[in-house]
Amino acid sequence: MTDPITSAEMRAIETAAIESGAVTGLELMDRAGKAVVKAIFETWPELLMQPRRVGILAGPGNNGGDGFVIANRFRDYGWDVEVFHYGSIDAMPQDAKTNAITFASTGGVVSPLIPFEGRDMRFADPPTDVWIDAVFGIGLTRPLPDVVAAAFNAIAYERNWQANKLVAVDILSGIDADTGERLTTFPLKPDLTVTFHAPKLGHTKGEGASMVGKLIVMDIGL
Template sequence: MTIVTQDLPEALYRAAQVRAMDRYAIDTLGIPGWVLMQRAGAAAFQVLCQHWPEARRIAVLCGGGNNGGDGYVVARQALDHGIEATVFALSPPDGLQGDARRAFEAYREAGGRVEAGLPAEREDFDVAVDALLGTGLDREVGGRYADAIGWLQAFAGGVLAVDVPSGLNADSGAVMGCAVRADATVTFIGLKCGLFTGEGPACSGAVWYADLAVPQAVLESQPPTAQLWRRYRNLLPPRRATAHKGHFGHVLVVGGDAGFTGAVRMAAEAAARVGAGLVTVATRASHAAYLNVNRPEIMCHGVETPTELQTLLGRATVVAVGPGLGQSGWARSLLQACCDSGLPMIADADALNLLAQNPKLRENWILTPHPGEAARLLGTTAAEIQQDRFAALAAITAKYGGICVLKGAGTLVGGDGQLAGVCALGNPGMASGGMGDVLTGTLAGLVAQKLPLLQAARMGVCLHAAAADAAAEEGQRGMLAGDLMPWLRRLVNA
């Protein structure tokens, strides 16, 4: 029996891998392609009924390949259940081949109606089904398919995407010129990487997974490309009754040039809130005395030269450098001292911008760029980074070493020769100042507690995003980075 669920598996694959699984199921295990197509269409119709139980009229936009074939099965399923379904064919049905042709003929024999082109009136339908392009898209959408995507973008009813939203690159999550923005997407056999990063989450809506009842051997025939992280997992061990602050590390946060005291202050508090034993800030002498006025647990030191920083580096377990650092001579000299210390590092913000100007290869650090900073690290543009975030992640770790956290929708974590992770937690309320500083402090606090860098990056990214999701229950707009602090403490103790 085909399972259709929102409890998604962890393995992510490239589109070519899922097509290879499909061929393995057909050619090696002898499962007819027609059977798989019927299961896919039935799964999509099940999701349609789940999301829009009151729907009585649906428009199914079908392309010329197997994705269109899935659409014809959806339309036939609708007719069988008393729902009026009309197929709008972007490719002449007479040109269909194989299983897609068989699906068209079955729909027509059931009394289904096929019209060429697009519906004249959008308001005539409750739901529109996107079965246009599927996973094989490798160039920008144009012509009649771009027109069809435009029609779906303007449609006021519900939109269900079959396998992937048309126009979305199934591997990278990039929009290929234009893309459908679905309310729900049902994807088959293997989860596609592009659904969960870049523009994928915005285009896919609620993602459903259907295994099409294939044996486990089909899924095991291809190694995963990445991992999907949908839940926060606490990787810290319980504390012993005899524990003291020295057991949980000493975080040194370096930054906070004039006018940017908030960044270093938030990073320091986040490190403390996730359990670091001690937290020290090295910042400009002009404001060091009052930076911790409402958080006296943070030790603050005015540091104007690398020599003055050496004593603090000697006491630290891990260094977080970059929040509010700036790019002055002072900033450059302190960053160099941090790099020379040999300590594990979390590098963010202007530390990354300075590294882009003077690249270094280092294994014991976590770099946390957003797309703009990633572009500077690689000498390209933010748009190019977003075109293939997985490739950008690999390029950064190859050039700079260590672990990279590529921030944004579907934050990626990779390095150390391990599968990249994709964080599916978080929300648009995080698009406000200081969120990155809180993440930097969170990561540093976890490294201070002796988590290996990759584990700290995984836990920290998911903890930060889960705290933001909890804080956003009061609304995404107006959510501040500081609103995460109480949730960080609660979740790190969960």
Template sequence: MTEILTSAQMRAIEAAAIASGGITGLDLMERAGQGVVEAVFAEWPALAAAPHRAVVLCGPGNNGGDGFVVARLLKGWGWEVEVFLYGNPERLPPDARVNYERWCEVGAVGDWPSAVARFSFPSFDADYPDTDLVVDALFGIGLTRPLPDEVMEVAFALNDREQPRSGWIVAVDIPSGLSAETGRACSDGDPDRALYCDLTVTFHRPKLGHYLADGPEFCQKLVVCDIGLPAPGAAAREKQVERDE
């Protein structure tokens, strides 16, 4: 049976693994980004066959940090990558900040008004070449309140599937706007206040929100990626082995 976690359980597992000294948050973030790229290439082999164009939307927390890793890795594959940050780079949490800096060594970061302009009609339609992949690294399991209006401006454009110029959309951990606990958009009643994705790549174990309520519709295909965290009960088993020796 698949084990499904709450956000709090996932945080506790990550914190325990980091505290044990076996792995750093930065390692986990790198593996998360690698897992997203691998899942994208496995899902759409044509994207792995030659460099394409991506837009990476990064948020103000560690989900955004995963996005900077994905951007750097895709650039390493020869892709053309545009990155936009919703938030203040000075206030990124430490691991996300490191990956922001690493990205800045190889590419530019647009601010959020530029992202809104990028996806506004009619410029989205007329002024920009097709994008093959949008990476949603805005909010993950840390989303605590409804998506801000300026983020929804971009999400509405991407959710409009009559305008297929954005290519495939991959969600890092969970589609932005969706509660990892309830599977509903964090909103005061608008069920569409989240980003509809084609592929969702989550880490270690699925979360409740991937399966409950509207979760499956927002996530579409769900891939669970191993980022090197211990399996449930592993710590207890290790202690048992120590006692037996």
């Protein structure tokens, strides 16, 4: 496995690839989102047997943009998809905004993250088979916003009642990608973390090392 890198090193690698003209930011985001879905089906091939339901928590930045690519990809497989978005689509970076608009304008269901507060997840109908954390990824160095922490707590509670799976995109939101520090306390641990190009230091250090589940590093052509 490639040696772990910092979040700054990862951003520099992506920027260099884009500035060289080898790839666009939109293409990289598309590759990343599709790579997550590929990793999920390779890990749990039984999920390919019939369409199910996926819930995607998407954030305000490029990690959220990955989430909207993932949403579109699951729809290609016939899944019931709902995106819970934190922030404003209009305020997203351009590539992320493009993917969000594509999903929403083609009939995709986008709900604000706020409804998770006080929600009794025992009675979700239909139940969610896979939850995907695409809120912040490697970009967070501060505690989670309260509404995001509330959503994580609700999903953790639901997992006491339903045998669903949790997948983190790049790194579980709320874990510092460089130090592995847990920036907010919540009882949620992914079954699978899908990261790109190389592991991040936070996957191997501090509490981050125990908040990964199975780690898959996907090649996105960098």
